[in-house]
Amino acid sequence: MTAITAANINASREARPRRLEPGALMIVPALLWLVLFGVVPMILLGCMSLWRSTIFGIEMEWNLDNYRTIFSDDVYMRVLAQTLRIALASTVLSLILSYPLAYFLASAKGRKKTALVLLVFLPFWTSYVIRSYVWLPMLGRQGLVNQVLLWLGVVDAPIDWFLFNEGTVYLGLVYVYMLFMTLPIYLSLDRLDPKLVEAANDLGARPAQTFVRVVLPLSMPGVLSGCTMVFLLACGVYVTPQLLGGPSAVMFGNIIASQFLTSNNWALGAALSVILVVLVLGCLYLAGLRWGLQRLFMGAGH
Amino acid sequence: MAKSAQAPRRRAIPRLLLTGYAGLVYVFLYAPIAMIVLLSFNTADFIGFPIEGLGLVRYREAVASSEVLHAAINSVLLGMAAASIATVLALGLALGFRYRFPLKGVVLQMILVPIVIPAVVGGVVLMVLFGYAEVSPGLWTTVLVAHVNWALPFAFLTLYPRVHRFDRSLEEAAMDLGARPALVLRRVVLPMMRPGIVATFLFSFTLSFDEFVRTLFVIGSDRTIPVLIWTLVIERNSPHLPAVGVLIMAATIVIALIAFVTGERSRSAS
Numbered sequence: 149m150t151a152i153t154a155a156n157i158n159a160s161r162e163a164r165p166r167r168l169e170p171g172a173l174m175i176v177p178a179l180l181w182l183v184l185f186g187v188v189p190m191i192l193l194g195c196m197s198l199w200r201s202t203i204f205g206i207e208m209e210w211n212l213d214n215y216r217t218i219f220s221d222d223v224y225m226r227v228l229a230q231t232l233r234i235a236l237a238s239t240v241l242s243l244i245l246s247y248p249l250a251y252f253l254a255s256a257k258g259r260k261k262t263a264l265v266l267l268v269f270l271p272f273w274t275s276y277v278i279r280s281y282v283w284l285p286m287l288g289r290q291g292l293v294n295q296v297l298l299w300l301g302v303v304d305a306p307i308d309w310f311l312f313n314e315g316t317v318y319l320g321l322v323y324v325y326m327l328f329m330t331l332p333i334y335l336s337l338d339r340l341d342p343k344l345v346e347a348a349n350d351l352g353a354r355p356a357q358t359f360v361r362v363v364l365p366l367s368m369p370g371v372l373s374g375c376t377m378v379f380l381l382a383c384g385v386y387v388t389p390q391l392l393g394g395p396s397a398v399m400f401g402n403i404i405a406s407q408f409l410t411s412n413n414w415a416l417g418a419a420l421s422v423i424l425v426v427l428v429l430g431c432l433y434l435a436g437l438r439w440g441l442q443r444l445f446m447g448a449g450h
Numbered sequence: 451m452a453k454s455a456q457a458p459r460r461r462a463i464p465r466l467l468l469t470g471y472a473g474l475v476y477v478f479l480y481a482p483i484a485m486i487v488l489l490s491f492n493t494a495d496f497i498g499f500p501i502e503g504l505g506l507v508r509y510r511e512a513v514a515s516s517e518v519l520h521a522a523i524n525s526v527l528l529g530m531a532a533a534s535i536a537t538v539l540a541l542g543l544a545l546g547f548r549y550r551f552p553l554k555g556v557v558l559q560m561i562l563v564p565i566v567i568p569a570v571v572g573g574v575v576l577m578v579l580f581g582y583a584e585v586s587p588g589l590w591t592t593v594l595v596a597h598v599n600w601a602l603p604f605a606f607l608t609l610y611p612r613v614h615r616f617d618r619s620l621e622e623a624a625m626d627l628g629a630r631p632a633l634v635l636r637r638v639v640l641p642m643m644r645p646g647i648v649a650t651f652l653f654s655f656t657l658s659f660d661e662f663v664r665t666l667f668v669i670g671s672d673r674t675i676p677v678l679i680w681t682l683v684i685e686r687n688s689p690h691l692p693a694v695g696v697l698i699m700a701a702t703i704v705i706a707l708i709a710f711v712t713g714e715r716s717r718s719a720s
Binding site for chain 1: 462464468469472475476478479480481482483485486489496497499500534538539542543545547548549550551552557559561563564566567568569570571574575576578579581582587598599600614641656658659660662663666667675676679680683691692695699702703706707710
């Protein structure tokens with residue numbers, strides 16, 4: 149009965165030649181919001197990147213000087229290279245931590261599985277700033293790690309180099325973004341048909357072979373979307389390097405922020421922002437994920 | 451992924467290694483949180499080890515601080531406002547998306563792109579926009595817009611699958627029986643979608659409550675909880691910081707759990 153009704157509705161929908169159905173007008177309020185606060189400011193930022201910052205404010209004089217400055221100055225190029233390196237390293241580290249964890253979660257069963265998955269989620273629902281800050285009292289001179297090492301007699305004086313270097317930023321980023329890797333891998337492993345694994349076993353494959361030839365290839369979509377997500381998030385990060393990076397591990401987000409918050413060079417900041425956005429959208433396009441992201445975020449957002 | 455029961459012995463050792471590895475990852479996830487909870491009970495007037503004594507002094511300070519109270523009130527009210535706006539806009543989008551209209555793909559990209567735009571850029575674009583529009587930064591103007599911008603794509607992604615699934619024939623039946631669109635919305639559509647709407651609202655609230663980077667660029671002199679925590683971290687002389695952190699973590703986990711449970715329920719209901 150319902151099937152018939154649904155079929156009829158579909159048929160009548162197909163028959164309707166109009167391009168715009170009146171019900172679609174419900175999107176108008178949100179559309180206005182998105183244009184006004186999403187599209188317009190982005191266009192304004194793009195224009196501003198082609199203007200000139202002076203001590204008297206922005207002059208609307210079209211030129212490419214901001215981009216010329218960025219691409220000819222060693223400092224910006226070094227920060228860009230460092231940003232990509234940090235993002236890549238934290239992506240790889242997240243993958244190394246996440247894959248076995250996701251496999252473990254996918255192979256658990258029943259209530260235990262629900263509890264284990266929930267336990268992975270919980271920390272990521274808490275404040276992002278606190279989860280970044282937490283490494284200061286963990287790794288500082290009076291931090292937990294140093295005090296334990298002192299107490300054990302492993303070291304005579306607290307170690308200084310735990311904090312404020314590139315490694316600390318890797319750690320902070322993995323801690324903050326790991327879920328975006330674990331989740332898609334878990335989802336792809338969880339969907340994997342157990343019959344395939346059984347078939348491989350029955351045909352005499354050793355467990356390692358089954359993993360490499362069956363499980364791993366089938367979980368690649370999850371690995372790919374996890375890597376893309378963590379890489380993109382890490383490319384645009386601000387808080388982690390600001391808190392944990394010190395002067396040696398500055399990232400693109402930090403130099404953008406400083407143009408707007410301290411050195412008041414909005415036009416240059418706008419050009420840096422445009423470069424970052426192009427980089428991020430370019431990576432997303434290359435990964436070919438595009439709106440497969442939708443699924444990933446639906447998972448993340450419960 | 452159910453493993454076959456064959457050759458259990460061959461599996462035992464890898465299985466043990468896997469469980470051990472996963473256990474270590476859980477330790478990595480929870481050790482910092484356990485440490486911050488321990489530090490929040492420290493009576494010493496610096497944040498660090500060794501622990502001088504355990505007590506509730508820092509919690510008393512945190513609760514008594516008018517700074518913390520104001521920021522908490524700001525964050526809660528702002529979260530409710532941002533979540534309401536985001537949920538209403540997302541509801542319109544989700545309902546509208548069931549129909550055909552031109553440039554649907556472009557509109558979908560407009561909704562989803564903010565997710566991957568780096569937070570710093572999401573903040574500075576609004577700083578620039580409101581700078582030119584001569585809107586002075588404040589909680590109820592610039593910050594509210596920043597939070598709705600951030601929550602909207604997630605609100606849409608939470609609502610859309612729930613709206614998409616339910617049968618449009620019920621609405622059409624009500625229409626055929628002579629109900630006007632507003633009445634159909636109020637009496638048919640909304641009641642059916644209530645759990646999904648509640649889950650979307652709560653999820654949007656947690657996103658707003660935790661939002662920091664976008665907020666930083668447009669907040670002016672107001673304080674939300676994440677911005678206050680940031681200033682406490684930067685100033686480095688607030689021994690009650692871990693206590694504030696633990697209280698906030700506890701609150702957000704409770705809200706997120708409620709959102710999660712409601713979401714699951716609405717998913718299984720529809």
